[in-house]
Amino acid sequence: MSDKKNTVFLIVQDNEDARPIIEAVEQDNPDANIQYQPGIVRMEAAGSMIVNRETVEEQIGREWDVQELHLVLVSLAGNVDEDDDKFELSWH
Amino acid sequence: MSIEISAKSITPVRLKYGNLEERFGDKKPSSRYQEAVYDIQPTTNFHYRPLWDKNHDLYDKSRTKIVMEDWYSFADPRQYYYGTYTITRAKQQEVAEHNFAFVDQRDLFDSVPEGVKQAAREILVPLRHVEWAANMNNCQITDECYGANFSSLAMFNAMDRLGMAQYVTRIGLLMDGNEEASLDAGKQAWMEAPEWQGLRHAIEDMFVLDDWFELMVAQNFVLDGLIFPLLYDRFEKKLTQEGGAAIAMLTEFMDDWYKETVRWTNTLAKVTAKESDANKDLISEWVSKWSNRLTDALEPVAVKAFGTDGVNELAEVKTELLTRLGKQGLSV
Numbered sequence: 001m002s003d004k005k006n007t008v009f010l011i012v013q014d015n016e017d018a019r020p021i022i023e024a025v026e027q028d029n030p031d032a033n034i035q036y037q038p039g040i041v042r043m044e045a046a047g048s049m050i051v052n053r054e055t056v057e058e059q060i061g062r063e064w065d066v067q068e069l070h071l072v073l074v075s076l077a078g079n080v081d082e083d084d085d086k087f088e089l090s091w092h
Numbered sequence: 093m094s095i096e097i098s099a100k101s102i103t104p105v106r107l108k109y110g111n112l113e114e115r116f117g118d119k120k121p122s123s124r125y126q127e128a129v130y131d132i133q134p135t136t137n138f139h140y141r142p143l144w145d146k147n148h149d150l151y152d153k154s155r156t157k158i159v160m161e162d163w164y165s166f167a168d169p170r171q172y173y174y175g176t177y178t179i180t181r182a183k184q185q186e187v188a189e190h191n192f193a194f195v196d197q198r199d200l201f202d203s204v205p206e207g208v209k210q211a212a213r214e215i216l217v218p219l220r221h222v223e224w225a226a227n228m229n230n231c232q233i234t235d236e237c238y239g240a241n242f243s244s245l246a247m248f249n250a251m252d253r254l255g256m257a258q259y260v261t262r263i264g265l266l267m268d269g270n271e272e273a274s275l276d277a278g279k280q281a282w283m284e285a286p287e288w289q290g291l292r293h294a295i296e297d298m299f300v301l302d303d304w305f306e307l308m309v310a311q312n313f314v315l316d317g318l319i320f321p322l323l324y325d326r327f328e329k330k331l332t333q334e335g336g337a338a339i340a341m342l343t344e345f346m347d348d349w350y351k352e353t354v355r356w357t358n359t360l361a362k363v364t365a366k367e368s369d370a371n372k373d374l375i376s377e378w379v380s381k382w383s384n385r386l387t388d389a390l391e392p393v394a395v396k397a398f399g400t401d402g403v404n405e406l407a408e409v410k411t412e413l414l415t416r417l418g419k420q421g422l423s424v
Contacts, residue, residue: 014121016123016124016176019123022120034120036107036120036121037101038101038102058169060170060171061168061169061170061171061172061352061355061356062170062180062352
């Protein structure tokens with residue numbers, strides 16, 4: 001990552017519930033760096049990172065509540081902006 | 093003495109099976125759906141042709157006129173394999189059981205006007221035969237299709253249809269205090285009442301279609317695309333307005349199920365039509381053939397359900413269906 005101070009990250013468990021989220025992050029944040037570590041997946045990006053409800057729903061094939069993200073969330077860095085349609089990380 | 097705990101990460105030698113690595117690259121682990129479905133069906137070493145069909149191999153691409161370079165290019169957007177499918181359906185079954193118990197314990201049907209109950213007996217109860225036919229048709233698709241993604245999809249669909257036939261049956265039983273009167277009447281209507289005969293004829297013609305993809309289009313794209321919005325959605329809303337909300341509670345599953353089905357039929361139409369113009373023309377031709385035939389067949393049912401509005405309601409549902417399929421790249 002270019003500027004360490006500016007980095008946001010999202011770490012989720014590496015399981016079947018998290019897979020659509022990881023794929024959605026990959027799709028919507030082309031610059032994100034995704035690392036598969038034992039048991040967890042670390043997703044880093046410079047500046048901001050977004051998880052869109054619609055993209056996850058496309059991956060999972062059913063309606064998805066953004067709050068389901070918290071069930072697989074391990075850790076995160078950044079200020080959270082969350083509503084019904086998205087979960088966004090950035091530094092204010 | 094101090095203990096140092098250091099984390100050691102062990103990189104797996106391979107992330108996934110060879111067949112999935114060929115398809116999707118070796119960057120990230122594969123999903124359970126991919127592992128459960130892709131390339132599972134045998135493709136080589138069929139020593140003998142099946143006794144019942146000397147013109148085809150056991151699994152044979154030529155059982156349909158649709159041509160796909162790779163039959164696995166369609167993936168179920170719901171990603172159903174045994175685990176996800178059973179978990180999802182078990183949750184929905186719990187809700188449905190709860191709704192049935194609720195309606196039963198509070199005798200909600202006592203407050204439903206007799207006219208509404210009679211309408212449900214005449215229009216909803218015979219649909220159990222339609223669901224059974226849908227089960228047959230999807231079993232047929234499972235049997236003849238090519239690719240484990242199609243056979244798993246069709247088999248799950250077939251099981252869903254049995255489940256829905258059972259829900260409809262239970263509604264019939266519940267309305268008449270566990271007497272089979274309305275089920276018998278429904279069977280008789282299905283076999284003899286003039287308004288159902290067109291549909292029954294069309295469905296029986298579907299039973300003997302040779303091309304499994306045409307059957308897929310006729311059953312899962314067109315017939316479901318007409319019946320579910322028309323009867324489980326619009327007709328039930330009409331019943332609810334007239335005091336039959338209890339019935340709508342018991343068919344909640346059908347609404348959820350149809351929303352789910354729309355997703356994969358859209359994807360399937362899109363993927364197959366994009367493959368080649370020949371495919372696109374063929375599917376479009378099947379869609380218009382079956383949508384015309386089945387709209388004609390459903391017209392008397394729609395008129396019985398909605399009175400004089402029936403024809404309009406059916407026409408609207410048909411337009412919605414064709415617009416939706418048109419958006420997926422079909423020329424209809």
